[in-house]
Structure formats: C-alpha cells, structure tokens
Amino acid sequence: MDLSELLNLSGNVSGSDGQPASKPSPLQSLKVDLDFYSDSIKEMADEMIAEKYTDKPIFIATQHEVTIGELMLDKKELSTNWSIYASSVEEFLERGIIQESKKSVFEKSYKDPKRYMCVFVVVPEGANYVFYPYR
Numbered sequence: 001m002d003l004s005e006l007l008n009l010s011g012n013v014s015g016s017d018g019q020p021a022s023k024p025s026p027l028q029s030l031k032v033d034l035d036f037y038s039d040s041i042k043e044m045a046d047e048m049i050a051e052k053y054t055d056k057p058i059f060i061a062t063q064h065e066v067t068i069g070e071l072m073l074d075k076k077e078l079s080t081n082w083s084i085y086a087s088s089v090e091e092f093l094e095r096g097i098i099q100e101s102k103k104s105v106f107e108k109s110y111k112d113p114k115r116y117m118c119v120f121v122v123v124p125e126g127a128n129y130v131f132y133p134y135r
Contacts, residue, residue, distance in 0.1 A: 029081040030061060030121065037073055037084055038135040041117050044072060044086055049113060054088035056110055058129075062122040068095060087120075 034041075045057040060069050061082045069085030076083075089106065092098040097120075098106050110118060111131040119130045 026063070026081070027121070027123065033075075033080045033082040034061070034117070034119065034132050035135055036080065038117075040073060041084065042134045045113050045117065048086065048088070054090055055113075056089035056107070056118065057113060058087045058089060058092060058118045058120050060085040060087055060120045060122060064122070066122060068092075068097070092120075 041059055044059075048054050048057045058069075059072075060066055061084055063075070063082055065083075066085060068091060069087030071083060072086045073080075073084040075081060089098065089103075089110075093100060093103060109129075116131040116133055119132055121128055121130055
C-alpha cells in the first residue's frame with residue numbers, strides 16, 4: 001500500500017451525504033513527518049541491516065505510545081506529530097502481528113530497504129503497512 005492510499009491528498013472529499021469532508025485526515029501530517037525524518041530513518045535502517053539485526057526493518061509511526069519496537073524519534077522532543085519506533089520483521093512474527101502463514105506474502109511485498117522505509121502506521125481505526133521512498 002502506498003501512503004497516498006491512506007491519505008486524503010485530493011483535498012475535500014465528499015462524505016456519504018455529498019457534503020465536503022470537514023476535517024483533513026490526521027495522516028496528512030504523516031507525510032510531512034516522514035519527509036522530515038527520512039535521513040534519520042534511512043540511517044537507522046542501514047545500521048540495523050549492517051549490524052545483522054534484521055534484513056527487513058519496520059518502523060512504527062504512531063501518535064500514541066506502543067509496546068512494540070524501540071522509540072527512536074519522539075514527537076514530543078522533536079515537536080512533530082508522529083513518533084517513530086524501530087522494529088523488525090522478526091519481532092512482528094514473534095509478537096504475532098505478522099502471522100507465520102503470511103510471512104512469505106509479506107516478504108514478497110517488502111520493498112528494497114535501501115530505497116523505501118517500511119512504515120507500520122498505527123491509528124485509532126487500525127494499522128497498515130506503507131512503503132514510503134526516502135527523500
């Protein structure tokens with residue numbers, strides 16, 4: 001899934017009643033923060049791979065605290081909207097976020113970590129993976 005599929009980038013989208021949406025998606029701020037964090041996330045991904053921690057880093061983007069991964073970029077400290085936690089495909093498998101039966105499907109869809117960050121976006125409505133290109 002691309003970030004544009006999660007974001008309302010086309011402006012005002014009509015609701016089911018035909019009226020323009022009154023509030024932009026909070027996910028629009030995610031693109032801004034990912035662009036801001038891009039170099040730091042790339043550096044973390046490269047280091048995780050080089051140190052053989054994982055060959056498939058996953059970065060969790062959230063506006064709340066989560067109990068997976070390690071907090072790397074704190075929105076409070078950086079005056080941004082989203083915090084970033086670093087994790088791995090191995091931790092996601094261990095915690096059951098990725099089911100063992102779906103591992104090969106996930107790995108086939110995983111994009112080149114030298115060009116794309118794998119972001120697990122967590123919002124109150126749910127969570128999904130986004131592969132976002134580094135700046």
